[in-house]
Amino acid sequence: MSLKRERSPSVAPPPNTFHSTKIVDSTGTSSFEAAFSPTLSVKALQALPEFETATHRIAAWRKRSRQRSLMPETKILYDLGHDDDGEKWAGSRLQHVLNDTQTEGVVVVARWYGGQNIGPIRFTHVEDSAKQAIWNYKSAADLIVQEQATKKQKLEEETKKKELEKNLRERDLNVFVLRKLLADKKAKLKGDREPAPPTPQKPPPDYEKLSMEALARVDRARDASIAFILKQIDKVDEDLKAMEVPAKKEGAGES
Structure with missing residues (x-):
């Protein structure tokens, strides 16, 4: 199985999707890449064309619940969940990343397994790639906020x-x-x-x-x-x- 898959330049990535760079383990046998989206569903993110050949497509989600808290102004309820997709305990590690970063959305980490066990370091690669995809999303969101603030200030002036x-x-x-x-x-x-x-x-x-x-x-x-x-x-x-x-x-x- 190929560890690296070239993306087709003719296929545009889905909107509001943010990727990490691909992490290749030091053994050269496993690689990891994450994608995060604040709007896409779990299935849509797992079905990305670039993840088609992955051995595992580990997912976690943290989205606002339709249920209302007794104190909606002070506490927000979330629908939480994860999917190991055959990589035991990896989904819960992703769930912790979303919780720790207070991020709303879905994150998927694709792993291409090269036939050699790499031990617990795989969880580090899963977490690091997810954090990078989330960081890319938040950086883009911050930039949009700054641009909107600049436009608003210019309009006011x-x-x-x-x-x-x-x-x-x-x-x-x-x-x-x-x-x-x-x-x-x-x-x-x-x-x-x-x-x-x-x-x-x-x-x-x-x-x-x-x-x-x-x-x-x-x-x-x-x-x-x-x-x-x-x-x-x-x-x-x-x-x-x-x-x-x-x-x-x-x-x-x-x-």
């Missing part, structure tokens, strides 16, 4: 940027209106009957091309501009009130 761009456009309009109001009040203070012409303003920057840091600086500048204009409006209003008092006194004296 883009949303925040668009909101700031919108606010700045509204601020620009506020500044324009307040400057026009200030100009009208100053014209009234000078006794001009005609409203003041609009104050020339340079066009606002293209906010979409600015970074968040640049937008934040513009936002602070708009705050300062609005505060300054409002302060000037208050001062002109005080001057206008001061002008109205003598005018009222003169009107009262004439009567």
Whole structure:
């Protein structure tokens, strides 16, 4: 029986399946390879084409049970089991690997027996190959979580940027209106009957091309501009009130 079997490049591996590298015993007579899946059934994993020539296809599973715990928030029930497939005690060793790593899914270790007994070291090879397949799965899962977190952060930043761009456009309009109001009040203070012409303003920057840091600086500048204009409006209003008092006194004296 061949200890190594080349995989066909034309057959794509099932989705959500993670393999270990093949472990060849020091005697060169036995080899081991594991596959783990969080979603496939035991039979589906044991029936992988690359395991077709294996002498044993040892399996263990740890999946969430449909039964509910009395305290579902604090304790999760699992359906546990294993299949030695002729390799006595090997299935329970796989079960311990799933339990110890707190992994949910199915793991299968294929063994190609070369005709020579290798003793208890075979259990070490079974466990090591299973751990590697599980580690490959968890590494891929962690990478997906990181990618999702990065995408979420990017989306949040883009949303925040668009909101700031919108606010700045509204601020620009506020500044324009307040400057026009200030100009009208100053014209009234000078006794001009005609409203003041609009104050020339340079066009606002293209906010979409600015970074968040640049937008934040513009936002602070708009705050300062609005505060300054409002302060000037208050001062002109005080001057206008001061002008109205003598005018009222003169009107009262004439009567």
